Every structure is written in C-alpha cells, then in structure tokens.
Amino acid sequence: MTIEKELSGIQKNVLLKNYTTFKIGGKTNYFYIAKSKKELIFAVKMAKKFRLSFFILGKGSKLLVSDEGFKGLVIKLEKVNCKLENEKIYAEAGVSLNRLVKMATENNLTGLEWAAGIPGTVGGAIRGNAGAFGSSIKDIVEKVEVYDVRNDKVKILKNKDCQFGYRESTFKKNPHLIILSSQFHLKGGDKKKITEKIKENLNYRKQRQPLEFPSAGSVFKNPPGDSAGELIEKCGLRGKQIGKIKISEKHANFIINLGNGRAGDVKKLIELIKKEVKKKFAIELEEEIQYLGFENP
Ligand SMILES: Cc1cc2nc3c(=O)[nH]c(=O)nc-3n(C[C@H](O)[C@H](O)[C@H](O)COP(=O)(O)OP(=O)(O)OC[C@H]3O[C@@H](n4cnc5c(N)ncnc54)[C@H](O)[C@@H]3O)c2cc1C
Missing domain, CATH: 3.90.78.10 (UDP-N-acetylenolpyruvoylglucosamine reductase, C-terminal domain)
Structure with missing residues (x-):
C-alpha cells in the first residue's frame, strides 16, 4: 500500500513557491489540500502511517521555503467553514483573516479592524499571535480546537491555555498541536466607524509596506x-x-x-x-x- 492509494487527491512534486507570498521555494514530495477538519486529521494520520514528515500550510505568508523544497507531505488548508453566532465568529483554521474581517464588518462587529490586509489564515495567525496597530489575535480568541498528533485526540484550549505572547503561543512550542478551528468574541459596533478604521489601516500599510x-x-x-x-x-x-x-x-x-x-x-x-x-x-x-x-x- 502507498500513500497515493490511501490519500485520494494527493499530488506529487508540487512547487511550493506557488503557495507562498514570497513566491519562493522548491518542491515538496507530496502535497494535499484538506477541505475539512476530517480530511486534515486523516492526512496527518496517513503521514504518520507512511512515516513521512508533514507540514501544515496556511497561506504561506510567514514562510521561507528552501530552494531544495521539503521532503515530506505538505497539508494545505482550504475552502473551510466560517459562521456567525451572536457576537461570536466560529472559523476553521484555513479561513483567511480577510474573510473574517469581512464577516465581522458586514455584521457590525468591531475588534478585527487591525487584521485587514494581513494575508494569512486563522491557523497561522493563532500560532504566531499575529497582530498590528497595538492589537493581536489573542485579544479576541475565546477558545481553540486542536488536534493532538501525539495521542490522536481533539481537545479545546481556552485563551489562557494558549500562552499567547508577542508573536508567541503554545502552538509554536508544541508542534504536535494542530489548530483545527477557533471561536472569536467581538463587540457590537458601528459599521461606518469599522469601515473607516479598516480603510485607515489599509492606507497605512500601503504607504509603509x-x-x-x-x-x-x-x-x-x-x-x-x-x-x-x-x-x-x-x-x-x-x-x-x-x-x-x-x-x-x-x-x-x-x-x-x-x-x-x-x-x-x-x-x-x-x-x-x-x-x-x-x-x-x-x-x-x-x-x-x-x-x-x-x-x-
Ligand atoms: C504583506 C504582508 C503583511 C503582513 N502583515 C502582518 C502583520 O501586520 N501582522 C502579523 O502578525 N503578520 C503579518 N504578516 C504575516 C502573516 O500574514 C501572518 O503572520 C499570518 O497570520 C500567517 O498565516 P498563514 O496562514 O500565512 O501561515 P503560514 O505562513 O502558512 O504558516 C506559518 C506557520 O504557522 C503554521 N500553521 C499554519 N496553520 C496552522 C494550523 N492550522 N495549525 C498549526 N500550525 C499552523 C505553519 O506550519 C507555519 O509554521 C504579513 C505578511 C505579509 C506578506
């Protein structure tokens, strides 16, 4: 049995430069797009079964991939769920921050304006406690659903268990913890003010970056x-x-x-x-x- 037979949709020798914002990076032996939490967990299990190193990829916007590429399986998260419940947003790890910002704005929710223009996913942002303009994702994370590769269990971490610090979290120190989804709490706000703040932040980025x-x-x-x-x-x-x-x-x-x-x-x-x-x-x-x-x- 080979991983190609067990993991349907897996691709071979994929150039990673096409999946990073740096547009840099050699090939990975194997590449798989996970469109759900179930597919993500299954792909990790297959990597373990076939003794392959694996790497979870969001939007590749905080990443330098070597010219030689990666010997193993890259699992990219895509096309995932995001929904609103009262003033809380539930988002799977592969949801882009920009989609989250859009959902918050459309529903008059404030707390995510700083994230507009950051080209990453929820998973990448939580792992690195992404932030800007004096705020960061730790300010709005309520809980995080994780898959523990070591014991094959799904568990929920509360904000304080995530050990957030400046561009730090427990996920950086414990790579066996894969972020599956998160719940964010936001506050009711005024759509006009939210939109203005976002515009101001995007302008600042354009001028300085x-x-x-x-x-x-x-x-x-x-x-x-x-x-x-x-x-x-x-x-x-x-x-x-x-x-x-x-x-x-x-x-x-x-x-x-x-x-x-x-x-x-x-x-x-x-x-x-x-x-x-x-x-x-x-x-x-x-x-x-x-x-x-x-x-x-
Ligand atoms: C123009 C530009 C502006 C930016 N501005 C900012 C900014 O203002 N503030 C800021 O903080 N960052 C900024 N970034 C960096 C980046 O966009 C963010 O840090 C983003 O949150 C990274 O997410 P990603 O999905 O691209 O992660 P990736 O680059 O794909 O991955 C980063 C790391 O996270 C890990 N990872 C990804 N998903 C998961 C998961 N589900 N579970 C566990 N680990 C995971 C990966 O394995 C990798 O180690 C900027 C980048 C660019 C190109």
Missing part, C-alpha cells in the same frame, strides 16, 4: 522597546541586495523578492542583518518568519 513585491511580511520580531526596521536602517542596510532579493527601501524589516529570487539569498541577507545589528547594537534579532526545508534554520 512594499506591498507591490512578494514578501513574507516583517522578517524579524521587534526587540523589547525597539523597532527591528529602524535597527536595520541604522546599520545602513536599507536597499541592500543579493541576487534578486532585496531589503526593502520602504520598510527595512521587509525583505522583498524582485522576481525569481532564491531562498538561499534571503537567508544570506537575514544572516547579514543579524550580524550587523549584533555588532552595532549588541542586540540579537529573532526571526518572525518560519523556515521550511532548511537543514539548519
């Missing part, structure tokens, strides 16, 4: 009391280019792909930034982006 180029958003976390972008700028690295990869001149914490850029060159720029910032400020920058397929990330 190089949205015209593929990227993975901010590369580094901000060190306490500091801005990673400013530190990089002060090292004179704004605009520094290796191959087709460049440190954005618009926002130095963004690394952009000028077209057919290579992960290896992104990695070189990341190492250069870390070295220079440490030399000049004695600060160790920590990556916010996640790596896939690197031997020593």
Whole structure:
C-alpha cells in the first residue's frame, strides 16, 4: 500500500513557491489540500502511517521555503467553514483573516479592524499571535480546537491555555498541536466607524509596506522597546541586495523578492542583518518568519 492509494487527491512534486507570498521555494514530495477538519486529521494520520514528515500550510505568508523544497507531505488548508453566532465568529483554521474581517464588518462587529490586509489564515495567525496597530489575535480568541498528533485526540484550549505572547503561543512550542478551528468574541459596533478604521489601516500599510513585491511580511520580531526596521536602517542596510532579493527601501524589516529570487539569498541577507545589528547594537534579532526545508534554520 502507498500513500497515493490511501490519500485520494494527493499530488506529487508540487512547487511550493506557488503557495507562498514570497513566491519562493522548491518542491515538496507530496502535497494535499484538506477541505475539512476530517480530511486534515486523516492526512496527518496517513503521514504518520507512511512515516513521512508533514507540514501544515496556511497561506504561506510567514514562510521561507528552501530552494531544495521539503521532503515530506505538505497539508494545505482550504475552502473551510466560517459562521456567525451572536457576537461570536466560529472559523476553521484555513479561513483567511480577510474573510473574517469581512464577516465581522458586514455584521457590525468591531475588534478585527487591525487584521485587514494581513494575508494569512486563522491557523497561522493563532500560532504566531499575529497582530498590528497595538492589537493581536489573542485579544479576541475565546477558545481553540486542536488536534493532538501525539495521542490522536481533539481537545479545546481556552485563551489562557494558549500562552499567547508577542508573536508567541503554545502552538509554536508544541508542534504536535494542530489548530483545527477557533471561536472569536467581538463587540457590537458601528459599521461606518469599522469601515473607516479598516480603510485607515489599509492606507497605512500601503504607504509603509512594499506591498507591490512578494514578501513574507516583517522578517524579524521587534526587540523589547525597539523597532527591528529602524535597527536595520541604522546599520545602513536599507536597499541592500543579493541576487534578486532585496531589503526593502520602504520598510527595512521587509525583505522583498524582485522576481525569481532564491531562498538561499534571503537567508544570506537575514544572516547579514543579524550580524550587523549584533555588532552595532549588541542586540540579537529573532526571526518572525518560519523556515521550511532548511537543514539548519
Ligand atoms: C504583506 C504582508 C503583511 C503582513 N502583515 C502582518 C502583520 O501586520 N501582522 C502579523 O502578525 N503578520 C503579518 N504578516 C504575516 C502573516 O500574514 C501572518 O503572520 C499570518 O497570520 C500567517 O498565516 P498563514 O496562514 O500565512 O501561515 P503560514 O505562513 O502558512 O504558516 C506559518 C506557520 O504557522 C503554521 N500553521 C499554519 N496553520 C496552522 C494550523 N492550522 N495549525 C498549526 N500550525 C499552523 C505553519 O506550519 C507555519 O509554521 C504579513 C505578511 C505579509 C506578506
């Protein structure tokens, strides 16, 4: 028996650059699109059965995939449920943040305006406690439904069990926990004000971020009391280019792909930034982006 026979719809040798916002990354041996929680759990079980490494992929918007790709099964979440119950939104992990924002706005609910324009999914956002403009997803998560790969059980975690911190959560520390869905609590608000706030936030992004180029958003976390972008700028690295990869001149914490850029060159720029910032400020920058397929990330 092979995984191809057991997991219907599985694809082979799929280029991951087509599934990341960086538009970078080699092939994965196997690729599967899960359209429900059941399909997701089944795919994980199959990976275990056939002793394949597996990786859960949302929108690939916080991800650097190596040029060599990934030896294993990538499970991508797509076409999933999202529904409203009073002032709560239930969303499966593959739901995009933009869909969530739209649903909240249409129903006069406030609390998600900061998330407009973040090109990720609910699962990716909860894992990294995504945030902007002084808010983050932890402020609205009520509970999270998870699949524990180690004991094959589904359980519910309350907000406090998720150990949210700045771009941190229990899911980062415990990769055996896969996010299946979440319930968010929002507040009743005024649609006009909500829409205005969203517009303002989107304008801010457009002005400050190089949205015209593929990227993975901010590369580094901000060190306490500091801005990673400013530190990089002060090292004179704004605009520094290796191959087709460049440190954005618009926002130095963004690394952009000028077209057919290579992960290896992104990695070189990341190492250069870390070295220079440490030399000049004695600060160790920590990556916010996640790596896939690197031997020593
Ligand atoms: C232009 C731009 C602007 C951005 N602005 C912001 C911003 O303002 N704030 C911010 O926080 N981020 C920002 N981001 C980064 C990114 O969009 C978010 O962090 C987003 O939440 C990541 O979600 P994703 O679905 O793309 O995750 P992916 O990149 O697909 O995955 C990220 C990590 O999460 C894991 N993961 C995904 N789904 C699950 C799941 N169901 N269960 C367990 N693990 C899972 C993956 O395995 C991986 O390790 C920006 C990115 C871009 C390109």
